[in-house]
Amino acid sequence: MKTERAYAVASPSPERAVHRVAIVGPRRELDGVPLAEAPWPGVLVDRVVDEAFDTYLDGLGGETLAVVVVVAEAGDRGPLRVLRSRPERLRTRAYVLARAPARLLSPVEDDWDVEGIVDLDRLTPEALAHAVENGLRAYRALGTNPLIPEYYLDATYNRIFDWFETTKWDWRELDLSQIRRDLLTEPEIDILQESAIIEFGTLPGAHNFLREWADEYSFSSWALSWGAEEARHSLVQCRYLHEIGIEVRAKHALYKREPYPIGENRAATLMMNIISESRAAEYYKTLARLTREPVLRTIWRLLGRDESRHARAFFVFCKELVDRAEENAVAAVQMAYVWLADRRRGVKHPAGLFYPHSSSTSGLRQIERYAPVMTDVADRKVLAMIRNLLDDESVQSVGDLKAYLRSKVA
């Protein structure tokens, strides 16, 4: 391989290199590129003659290549073409050193996903080091999440955004001055308070989503939208209670401020949320059917619709993970089994499970007692989603989930 590993920049041996940087160009230009003593621990700089670049990439095998600096003749972008023809090198950040570049970044450069063009005639060691440093940082920022597409709008969040946005409810649909206090029952008021409090648990949920999905923007964008909608669920119920003379103490929101443990598998985390959203949807829909008070009926109906949409959105994100790897399917089904099969202490819900010092656990029990069959209805819908996830119509019960898991034990 015609590779000259001329400079191991602050790296005692190639084996300890964390990132590689390749300077690629005509042989006569390579030695003149002033990148030698930059202070980047673990970064190895290779100088590669342009016609040997393809072979050089072959030789790297599975090693990462963080940055490529291409010394380009006028109009010649051959090494970039070579680089981008390899799907495994799409993350590699590219800079072009060119003489008197006409524009900072032409459409051609953009096609090759070039980070920047540096004027070769005015090149200083500092300018090149600065470009490479930015390239290393950009490379790290890209991460390794395989679900992030090349173009922003192709991300799952942007594909589900429209149906999500167009089904959002408006505060103008509610007129709290029309509340008929005389139609409310005391158990309903208790349940309304507990529902408002349980919904505070979605705030740490949003925190956790952003922590668990810290390497991407698609699900994270969804998590922000979801969190914003869930925050309205507490607010609207608290405002209703205020209208009838009941104030919800702020302590209930603070009791749930601690983050709960980050999950070990994202598909499993999503399954937990599919289940809790499906159950919440059914609770609200059932409560809306049972109440005689028209404003509360509208609120609970809207919240039930929200929770159904949320369950479906979590399903979309879960499905793309499950389709990608069987281990994600297994993790999702494990979570489903644990949450669906175990009702010894009533149904599980993150708001109750993770915050035993709040009243949410007893609040959930209260809601279940009020309408006991609604959890079964919700769980049947979850099983339907799992059949879709696994593309397996035979999954009809929690026993079938266990049978699936048993078949996957190594």
Next chain:
Amino acid sequence: MNDVSREVYRIVGETLRVPPGELRPDLPIRAIPNAESIKMLTVILKVEKQFDVEIPDEATFGIETVGQFDELVQMLAAERAAANAR
């Protein structure tokens, strides 16, 4: 300790990452730091596969101690052996 028990304790210890000497029959499963629901499900599935038995859902989530779990598996394994012998 018979062969079934040895296997049960081995699977529990390996899956929940408990040194063999620390697993006692009266040890509450919930007191084991790694014994959250998903890990316990993994234990159950491995044991089911190992002994070709099916542990009921209520036992999956209701077993209190390592000894109780061992006794249940021994009973199920004995039933399976008897059924296979017929």
